[in-house]
Amino acid sequence: MIRLAGITKSFGATRVLDRLDLHIPPRSFVGLLGPSGSGKTTILRLIAGLEQATDGGIEIGGRPADRLRPGERGVGFVFQSYALFKHMTVFENVAFGLRVRPRRACGGEAGIRAAVERLLALVRLEGLGPRLPAQLSGGQRQRVALARALAVEPRILLLDEPFGALDQQVREELRGHLRHLHDALGMTTVFVSHDQEEALALADRVVVLNRGRIAADAVPSELRLGGAGRIHATVPAPAA
Amino acid sequence: MPGERGIGEPGWARAALVLASVAVFAVMLAMPLAVVFAEALSKSWRYALDALSNPDALAAIRLTVLVALIVVPLNTAFGLAAAWCTVHFRFPGRALLVALIELPFAVSPVISGMVFVLLFGRQGWLGPLLAAHGIEIVFALPGIVLATIFVTLPFVARQLMPLMQAQGTDEEEAALTLGAGCWQVFRRVTLPKVRWALLTGMLLCNARAMGEFGAVSVVSGHIRGVTDTMPLHIQILYDDYDIAGAFAMSALLACLALATLALREALTWRARRAEERGAQAVLATAVAA
Numbered sequence: 001m002i003r004l005a006g007i008t009k010s011f012g013a014t015r016v017l018d019r020l021d022l023h024i025p026p027r028s029f030v031g032l033l034g035p036s037g038s039g040k041t042t043i044l045r046l047i048a049g050l051e052q053a054t055d056g057g058i059e060i061g062g063r064p065a066d067r068l069r070p071g072e073r074g075v076g077f078v079f080q081s082y083a084l085f086k087h088m089t090v091f092e093n094v095a096f097g098l099r100v101r102p103r104r105a106c107g108g109e110a111g112i113r114a115a116v117e118r119l120l121a122l123v124r125l126e127g128l129g130p131r132l133p134a135q136l137s138g139g140q141r142q143r144v145a146l147a148r149a150l151a152v153e154p155r156i157l158l159l160d161e162p163f164g165a166l167d168q169q170v171r172e173e174l175r176g177h178l179r180h181l182h183d184a185l186g187m188t189t190v191f192v193s194h195d196q197e198e199a200l201a202l203a204d205r206v207v208v209l210n211r212g213r214i215a216a217d218a219v220p221s222e223l224r225l226g227g228a229g230r231i232h233a234t235v236p237a238p239a240a
Numbered sequence: 241m242p243g244e245r246g247i248g249e250p251g252w253a254r255a256a257l258v259l260a261s262v263a264v265f266a267v268m269l270a271m272p273l274a275v276v277f278a279e280a281l282s283k284s285w286r287y288a289l290d291a292l293s294n295p296d297a298l299a300a301i302r303l304t305v306l307v308a309l310i311v312v313p314l315n316t317a318f319g320l321a322a323a324w325c326t327v328h329f330r331f332p333g334r335a336l337l338v339a340l341i342e343l344p345f346a347v348s349p350v351i352s353g354m355v356f357v358l359l360f361g362r363q364g365w366l367g368p369l370l371a372a373h374g375i376e377i378v379f380a381l382p383g384i385v386l387a388t389i390f391v392t393l394p395f396v397a398r399q400l401m402p403l404m405q406a407q408g409t410d411e412e413e414a415a416l417t418l419g420a421g422c423w424q425v426f427r428r429v430t431l432p433k434v435r436w437a438l439l440t441g442m443l444l445c446n447a448r449a450m451g452e453f454g455a456v457s458v459v460s461g462h463i464r465g466v467t468d469t470m471p472l473h474i475q476i477l478y479d480d481y482d483i484a485g486a487f488a489m490s491a492l493l494a495c496l497a498l499a500t501l502a503l504r505e506a507l508t509w510r511a512r513r514a515e516e517r518g519a520q521a522v523l524a525t526a527v528a529a
Contacts, residue, residue, distance in 0.1 A: 050413050071419030083410035087432045097418035100428070152418055 001026040001188050002047060002156065007056035009042055009212075016042045018212040019056070024190060026155075029182050031203030032192045038209040040192040041080075044158045047190065048077050061155065073156070076149030080160040082141045084133040090144050091129035094119050097152040119147040122181070139170040146178070150185070157182070159191040163198065175202055276494055279487035291477070291485035292492055299465040300473035301492070303384070307469065308449045311388045315445050319396025320438070324430065327404040328412070338401070344393045353387050353458025360386075379461030384469065387455040392445045399441035400434055407433055436508065443504050447497050 002024040009017040017039045024030050032040040045051040046058060049070035058065045060073055070077075085093050092099075094116045107114075120126055123143040133141055142162065149157060162178065163171040179202060182189045193199045199206050200220040208216035216223065249257075280288050291297060325331075326338055344352060358364045360377040370377060377383045411433065415425045431438075453471040460467040468476065470493050477486035 048417055050416070070413075070416040071421075075417060077414065077417040079410055079414060081410050083414040085411055085414075085429060085432075096415065096420070096428070100415075100418060100420040100424045148414075148418070 001028075001061060002190075003059040004043070004046070005057050005059070007043075007046065007058070008054045009039070009046065009051065010054045016212055017046075017053075020212065020214060022207065022214065022217075024188060026188055027186055029179070029189045029202070029204045030191075031199035031206045032190065032209060033196060033199040033206055034194070034209035034215075036194060037211075039212045040194075040209055041160055043209075044077070044160055044190065044192055047073075047156065048075050048158055049073050050077075074154055075156045075158055076152060076154035078142075078145045078149050078157070078159040078162055080162075080164060082133075082145040084141060084144055084148070086133055088132075089129060090120070090125065090131050090133065090136070091116055093133065093144055094129075094147045094151050096148060115151065119151055122150070123147045123177075138166050139174060142166065142174060143177075146181075150181075155187060157187045157189045159189070161193060162191055163193075163195075171198075178202070273494060276487055276490050279483060280491040281484075282487070283484040287484055288488035288491070291482070291488040296465045296468065297473060297489065300468045300470050300489075303381070303468065304450050304470040304493075306381075307384055307388050308446055310385050311392060311449045312442055312446045314389060315392055316396050316438070316442050318393065319398075319400055319441060319445075322397045323400035323404050323434075324426070326401060328409060341394050341397050341401075344390050349391050349452065349454030350458060352390050353455035356383055356387050356390070356455075356459050378459050379463065379467060381467070383459035384456050384467065387459045388449050388452050391452050391455045392448045395445035395448065396438065396441035399437045399444075403434055403437045404430075435511075439504055439507065443500050446500050450496055451493060 002022075004020060004022040007017050007020045007022075008015065016037075020039075020043075022043070032043060034040050042051060046053055047060070049065070049068060049072075053066070060068075060075075065073055085096065088096070095112050098112045098115060116129065117126075120129060123146055125140060125143055125147065128136070128140065128144075133144065136144065146159075146162075159178075163174055166174065175198070178189075178191075191199075191202070200223065203220060205217070205219055206223060207214055292301075322337065322341060326334055357378050359366055360370060360383065361367055362371065362378070364378075375382075377386065411429050412425050415429045420428065451471055452469075453475070456469055457472055457475075460469065460472060462468060462472060462476070464476070470489060474486050474489045474493070477489060
């Protein structure tokens with residue numbers, strides 16, 4: 001479904017990703033784990049088309065995606081900062097991806113309204129449509145960002161530190177919610193985390209990155225049972 | 241209570257600060273404005289109206305408004321484009337562009353005017369070429385417009401650049417991933433984010449475009465009824481010892497500036513109200529559904 005082949009990405013003299021190969025099959029739920037600066041977010045941004053690789057190629061759905069614009073890749077992106085449109089209501093935020101489409105594709109105003117109500121129900125934000133993002137809690141904003149990304153019916157959902165700024169209780173609740181959505185909607189989901197416990201709890205497969213390379217790639221049970229020591233060995237603390 | 245002493249100055253200090261602010265406001269802002277209007281009406285209403293309605297005065301007013309109508313849209317477009325480019329893209333020469341945008345503020349307006357005379361004047365670098373094609377720039381409308389564009393170039397860009405830099409590009413990127421094209425990102429995301437700063441920049445640009453004296457004075461040639469703008473006309477009247485006439489025109493110029501301010505306030509107020517109504521409409525339909 002997603003294939004990164006020999007991807008190198010440099011920002012000026014800094015090489016963030018170094019000849020990285022990664023294959024993510026359809027419908028899988030993958031966590032990218034690693035210390036800050038290990039290139040996790042860059043991988044998401046490359047898949048989304050927000051960055052261009054310095055070298056190497058990306059395939060999405062079996063087709064080269066390097067020339068596709070972000071909107072043509074069938075991805076939904078949930079930003080770490082949520083990046084909600086502050087001047088728009090929750091309703092308009094979620095409706096955005098439908099409104100920028102060609103007119104006929106979204107069933108007119110009634111179609112948009114129905115779709116947005118359905119999405120708000122999906123993330124359990126019924127009735128909050130008229131609010132502005134500033135009037136919401138952190139957890140609610142996160143769910144608006146999720147609903148907005150889902151509005152374009154993506155085949156791939158990308159989440160950058162989705163629960164980073166939330167307190168423990170909200171975190172656990174949203175985690176379960178995301179897992180449930182992933183299973184129900186049949187998407188491929190890739191999320192970035194620096195929290196080992198979170199990645200292991202949520203993902204079907206965890207890819208550990210270190211300094212722009214893959215340090216480990218396994219299902220959580222292997223990492224937990226056989227390789228608990230290994231994961232510590234390959235993921236040094238950010239300070240190191 | 242702890243913490244409250246931290247910002248609490250003694251009462252007399254606060255009173256002194258307030259008094260000082262009011263005094264500065266009165267002397268620097270309110271009194272000059274009052275003087276302008278008082279002097280304008282020092283002879284009579286009729287005299288002030290005559291000073292504004294004779295053909296030369298009317299021509300100066302028309303020219304000033306025309307110049308502002310040309311310059312403000314152009315510099316708004318330029319400011320938006322410059323701010324957008326420098327915030328969203330990294331390209332060779334970007335730092336130079338950012339620095340050069342400030343140049344018109346750093347250079348004396350008289351020099352700005354002279355540059356255009358030296359470039360486009362009859363003895364200037366491009367003078368023979370322009371003369372051969374019968375194009376008049378200096379001592380004509382194009383010269384006045386060019387000089388005004390140059391002098392007011394930074395207003396919109398300078399308002400927008402720090403704001404857009406601080407806001408970052410997250411929202412724009414989110415819009416891109418949702419399938420928006422460049423124009424949609426600009427119109428639906430960037431423009432609403434910066435609209436108040438944009439309005440302020442346009443207002444300042446307009447005020448300066450109507451009031452610019454130095455640069456325009458050099459390129460205009462002071463042809464009465466043809467290339468005299470309002471500020472130039474004021475100086476002519478003043479030099480002719482027509483103090484009441486000069487101040488009548490000054491009062492009108494001040495009124496135009498005040499009207500721009502009022503327009504901005506009204507637009508801001510209406511936009512806020514429309515936003516509130518929009519939010520309520522969505523709420524109402526949500527309740528009905």
